[in-house]
Amino acid sequence: MTPLPSLSPGMILAGAVTAAAASLWLLLPRGSENRIARRAGLVLGAAALAGFIVTGRRLGGLGEEAVFLVVSLVAVISGAATIVTRSPVYSAIWFALSLAGVAGVLLVLGAQFLGVATIVVYAGAILVMFLFVLMLAQPSGLAPYDRVSNEPLLSAVAGAVLLGLLSLSIGRLAADPTCCAAPARQPAAVTADAAATSDTLAVDQVARLGGELFGRHLLAVEVAGVLLLVALIGAIAVVARGEAALEDDRRLAAGGARR
Amino acid sequence: MNPLLAAASTALLHNALIVGAMLFALGLVGILTRRNLIVMFLCAELMLQGISVSLVAWSRHHGDFGGQVLVIFVLTVAACEAAVALVFVLQAFARTGRLDAAAWQGLREATLARTVDHALPASDASPPQWPRLSTAGVLPPGADHDSLEREHV
Numbered sequence: 287m288t289p290l291p292s293l294s295p296g297m298i299l300a301g302a303v304t305a306a307a308a309s310l311w312l313l314l315p316r317g318s319e320n321r322i323a324r325r326a327g328l329v330l331g332a333a334a335l336a337g338f339i340v341t342g343r344r345l346g347g348l349g350e351e352a353v354f355l356v357v358s359l360v361a362v363i364s365g366a367a368t369i370v371t372r373s374p375v376y377s378a379i380w381f382a383l384s385l386a387g388v389a390g391v392l393l394v395l396g397a398q399f400l401g402v403a404t405i406v407v408y409a410g411a412i413l414v415m416f417l418f419v420l421m422l423a424q425p426s427g428l429a430p431y432d433r434v435s436n437e438p439l440l441s442a443v444a445g446a447v448l449l450g451l452l453s454l455s456i457g458r459l460a461a462d463p464t465c466c467a468a469p470a471r472q473p474a475a476v477t478a479d480a481a482a483t484s485d486t487l488a489v490d491q492v493a494r495l496g497g498e499l500f501g502r503h504l505l506a507v508e509v510a511g512v513l514l515l516v517a518l519i520g521a522i523a524v525v526a527r528g529e530a531a532l533e534d535d536r537r538l539a540a541g542g543a544r545r
Numbered sequence: 546m547n548p549l550l551a552a553a554s555t556a557l558l559h560n561a562l563i564v565g566a567m568l569f570a571l572g573l574v575g576i577l578t579r580r581n582l583i584v585m586f587l588c589a590e591l592m593l594q595g596i597s598v599s600l601v602a603w604s605r606h607h608g609d610f611g612g613q614v615l616v617i618f619v620l621t622v623a624a625c626e627a628a629v630a631l632v633f634v635l636q637a638f639a640r641t642g643r644l645d646a647a648a649w650q651g652l653r654e655a656t657l658a659r660t661v662d663h664a665l666p667a668s669d670a671s672p673p674q675w676p677r678l679s680t681a682g683v684l685p686p687g688a689d690h691d692s693l694e695r696e697h698v
Binding site for chain 2: 310314338342343344345346350354358361362365366368369374377378381384385388391392394395396397399400403404407408411412415416419420422423429430431432434435436437438440441442444445446448449452453456457459460486487494495498499502503506510513514516517518520521524525528532535
């Protein structure tokens, strides 16, 4: 059910992918700021998003559909703004907004713990670390390397081709009723309403996730804990050794200049 | 599972997978094209977000927790990666004074062309108007006021 009956979904998808590539190419930083190119890029980006919305499937309820649309638009638009913004600080802030959108998508998908963990761990801890480093290392003003990009045309085309192929295969996957049927439930879970709501949508979903994590995946949890410790020690070791190496470099350079 | 519910589940899976693919593609474009090391890491995190959305969508579709458990480990590895990578970025900054990936192009393959920056306009951004706050308290001794302020971010 598309508003333009003469266009097949495949053609809409191809148009949307092309518009996305052109929009990214126009919006990526390229030295000087050109207002006309910027507006054209925004219009093309909106067209690409509209194409993807039209080819998307209709969800069950209107409310669910509206919420999913809003949070996924927030995630994708802020994600695009992350890569086209010249200032890295604004980039990080757009990325935080994108994380909020992703958390919303995860909540719509029924992953309550992960939605909250994305906000707390990513936006609260990892992103703040990025901002600390940016504030330590970023010179005042826009650096020249923030105002140019490497091969914007080729990169935009590569990303759009990847997106087009992925959308194509996802569309074929979802159209095939036999490919991704849900596996048979446990016999105990098949009661009148437990058949409708699966394990991941139960009321005590977070408790069940914890049980799964510390039951079946206990060894992996331990390995992840060791990994965190190793990363911590490794980061400290790199700092400690790096300063010594930096001193050596300076001494070498000074010695070379004297000679 | 009745057919109507199965169709709705497949539609949600389809849409969420598309959103994940879009986030992944955006992160890919960013990591290919941006030159600021920190923005490149942000783009890598954006790709991880796309993967997380896809994994949770499959988890919802199949009704088991495998995808969500994987996303928890993705979060863990992303935290480790950010810690170690930011240390490397800071060390690189201490050596070159720039957050530019092209500052390290001496490490490229011998057959690749050198990245050359052509002349750029000095700065085309109009200076932003920050709000002026009234002074509260006293300045700490020895603080050079002007050097602490940023004109741009």
